[in-house]
Amino acid sequence: MRSAALLLVVLLVSGVSSSIGRAAPAATPDASDIPGVYECQGTGADGKPYRGAVIIEPDGSRFVVRWIIASELTAIGVGVREANMLAVSFFGPDSGGVVLYRIDGQKLIGHWSAPLAAGQVFEETLTRMADPPASSPTNPSVPEAAPRPRPSRARPLGPGSPI
Numbered sequence: 001m002r003s004a005a006l007l008l009v010v011l012l013v014s015g016v017s018s019s020i021g022r023a024a025p026a027a028t029p030d031a032s033d034i035p036g037v038y039e040c041q042g043t044g045a046d047g048k049p050y051r052g053a054v055i056i057e058p059d060g061s062r063f064v065v066r067w068i069i070a071s072e073l074t075a076i077g078v079g080v081r082e083a084n085m086l087a088v089s090f091f092g093p094d095s096g097g098v099v100l101y102r103i104d105g106q107k108l109i110g111h112w113s114a115p116l117a118a119g120q121v122f123e124e125t126l127t128r129m130a131d132p133p134a135s136s137p138t139n140p141s142v143p144e145a146a147p148r149p150r151p152s153r154a155r156p157l158g159p160g161s162p163i
Helices: 002-019
Strands: 036-043 049-059 062-069 072-082 085-091 096-104 107-113 122-130
Touching: 036 107, 049 072, 049 122, 062 085, 072 096
Parallel strands: none
Antiparallel strands: 036 049, 036 122, 049 062, 062 072, 072 085, 085 096, 096 107, 107 122
């Protein structure tokens, strides 16, 4: 009797769990909903808030991302999308790192870290302001696209941290 009851519970649980997630089919992400110009707000590794602009442009199956803070290109990155997530590896004159954004309508809610961040993860939110510029993205390997080198300060900077 006990084994029959256990079997019934297993069948019920497996039937319920197999129907979870079937209520509404997931919408297929559209790659055209990411490119654009965004207002950037975040917290730097120094604990201070920063603001600026981020430009995201398509480049084949990936995205080129540029952070502009205080009228200067502070970081450039390359990103890939999977469902409602955008992962970007970035570099700037003083540091590099990774940021993972969750796509939430017109916002990208991100968490970033850098090698010198002492194990910390910081936040950054991008709010869409406009469509991307009409020009094609600049190849990050072209020297003109890279931020100009500056002496290292041996502190972690986020993608939008002021330099």
